[in-house]
Amino acid sequence: MSKWRGMGLLWVGLAIGCGGDEAGSNDADAADTQDTAAEVQDGDATDTTPPEDTRLDVTDTATPPDATDVAPDVDDIGDVSLDIADTTQDTEDAQDTEDTADTAPLDTADTEPADTEPADTTPEDTADTTPEDTADTTVEDTTPVDTTPVNRPPTVALALSPTGPILPGQTTTLTATVSDPDGDLLDLDFVQLSPANPLGSFVTVANNKVTWTAPELATATTFEFSLSVSDGVNDAVVKTGSIQVTIPTFANDIQPIFSNNCTGCHGGSGGLFLTAGQAYTNLVNVTGNNGACSTLKRILPGSPNDSLLVRKISGTTCGDRMPRSDPSFFANNPGLITRIRSWVAAGALNN
Numbered sequence: 564m565s566k567w568r569g570m571g572l573l574w575v576g577l578a579i580g581c582g583g584d585e586a587g588s589n590d591a592d593a594a595d596t597q598d599t600a601a602e603v604q605d606g607d608a609t610d611t612t613p614p615e616d617t618r619l620d621v622t623d624t625a626t627p628p629d630a631t632d633v634a635p636d637v638d639d640i641g642d643v644s645l646d647i648a649d650t651t652q653d654t655e656d657a658q659d660t661e662d663t664a665d666t667a668p669l670d671t672a673d674t675e676p677a678d679t680e681p682a683d684t685t686p687e688d689t690a691d692t693t694p695e696d697t698a699d700t701t702v703e704d705t706t707p708v709d710t711t712p713v714n715r716p717p718t719v720a721l722a723l724s725p726t727g728p729i730l731p732g733q734t735t736t737l738t739a740t741v742s743d744p745d746g747d748l749l750d751l752d753f754v755q756l757s758p759a760n761p762l763g764s765f766v767t768v769a770n771n772k773v774t775w776t777a778p779e780l781a782t783a784t785t786f787e788f789s790l791s792v793s794d795g796v797n798d799a800v801v802k803t804g805s806i807q808v809t810i811p812t813f814a815n816d817i818q819p820i821f822s823n824n825c826t827g828c829h830g831g832s833g834g835l836f837l838t839a840g841q842a843y844t845n846l847v848n849v850t851g852n853n854g855a856c857s858t859l860k861r862i863l864p865g866s867p868n869d870s871l872l873v874r875k876i877s878g879t880t881c882g883d884r885m886p887r888s889d890p891s892f893f894a895n896n897p898g899l900i901t902r903i904r905s906w907v908a909a910g911a912l913n914n
């Protein structure tokens with residue numbers, strides 16, 4: 564489980580959320596001016612919606628030239644500076660709003676002459692939208708119940724990488740992508756939903772990211788996760804994800820560990836061959852020569868704790884820790900111990 568608070572993406576979320584509602588309409592654009600002002604006033608009066616109002620103010624003051632045209636710019640946060648250039652030259656609200664996303668700079672250069680022509684559209688737009696909207700929003704403002712802002716829940720996505728299947732001891736990264744249309748501070752909670760046992764281990768690596776390492780298993784298991792995101796106002800938004808964890812196979816997942824770390828010595832050291840083709844028959848149900856643990860089988864299927872090889876890679880209860888040339892190797896790679904233990908727990912098959 565992991566909890567944290569963060570707002571890295573929230574401002575962008577606000578921009579997207581508002582823009583979608585009101586793009587492409589002169590009336591909406593002009594109305595925004597009123598709405599924004601209304602929100603600010605409401606916010607000041609009640610002090611209940613702090614973050615977004617503050618930010619709207621900042622954006623407003625950053626776009627000085629035209630009070631009437633400032634509102635649509637607020638919606639396209641990333642394009643504020645581009646909008647300023649357009650609005651100082653012409654007041655074609657609807658077109659500019661869409662153009663700014665991609666080609667605002669080009670438009671400015673190319674259409675300067677053309678834009679100066681429609682002396683007609685400028686007065687029309689101004690004349691039409693300003694009075695109407697003022698009348699409309701004034702009416703709305705006088706009915707206070709309608710203008711009370713409704714807090715909306717956050718948008719949440721959960722992604723796993725890798726998506727699996729993975730082995731016991733291997734790790735997947737769970738990444739949350741969150742945004743809140745109201746700019747609320749969000750509280751994220753990652754949980755392993757099922758199975759209840761065994762539990763993998765979470766490590767927080769960023770404010771929207773955790774890793775999860777699969778636990779020791781005796782049977783292949785699908786693990787399900789939930790991500791709950793709360794804005795402190797609405798019910799938490801919950802997303803789920805899952806990953807399959809499989810049982811290691813001897814040839815693909817175990818022998819390579821021996822070949823990479825052990826065969827330099829165990830082409831016979833300690834009376835043990837860990838080379839491919841010989842390792843399995845040297846290990847499974849074979850009693851060790853180890854003085855301290857000579858009663859143990861090197862590998863006892865189903866019993867990792869009572870297998871000499873597992874003891875030799877996990878610590879010093881049976882003498883020197885292996886690999887003898889690098890005794891901290893498995894301490895630095897604990898997932899490989901989990902992998903070998905799982906192979907033993909699942910019956911130490913020769914597969």
Ligand code: HEC
Pocket residue numbers: 820821824825826827828829832833834835850851852853854861871872875876882883885886887888
């Ligand atoms: C630098 C040489 C060296 C390396 C590398 C090495 N070992 Fe060993 N290993 C030994 C020696 C020597 C012994 C015998 C003494 C002892 O039991 O500690 C031994 C003993 C063992 C035993 C006990 C065998 C028995 O029947 O008593 C096991 C199991 C074992 N090693 C596993 C491994 C594994 C697994 C690796 C690789 C991850 C590994 N060793 C890497 C040198 C090495």
